[in-house]
Amino acid sequence: MTENVLSLFVESISGLSEANGNFRVEVIPNIKIAGFIFLKNIDVRIFVTVCHRHHKIQQLQIFPRLLELTRTIKIENLPPHVDNSYVTIVFGNPQNGEGVTNV
Secondary structure, eight states: OOHHHHHHHHHHHHOOOTTTTSEEEEEEGGGTEEEEEEOSOOOHHHHHHHHHHOHHHHHTTOOOOOOOOOSOOOOOOOOTTOOHHHHHHHHHSTTTOOOOOOO
């Protein structure tokens, strides 16, 4: 299944638009997994519930689920000139994270 088809599913179920920057799709083809990153605030529990009931998703035997919550993130490939205080400011912003305690 292509990334475009997955995007269409999300758009038809959620009413959001990838083109408008409401979500992103990340596909990991070698293990047959896709992740959806919602950039617009939605209730993902309701979204997953609606997905489970959608006839096409059932027909394709796709099994959506929520990812586990995490308190740790790893940021890789930062340019050498990026200061730790900048990372703290960005991820301390309520829109990007909140509660950064260790950089």
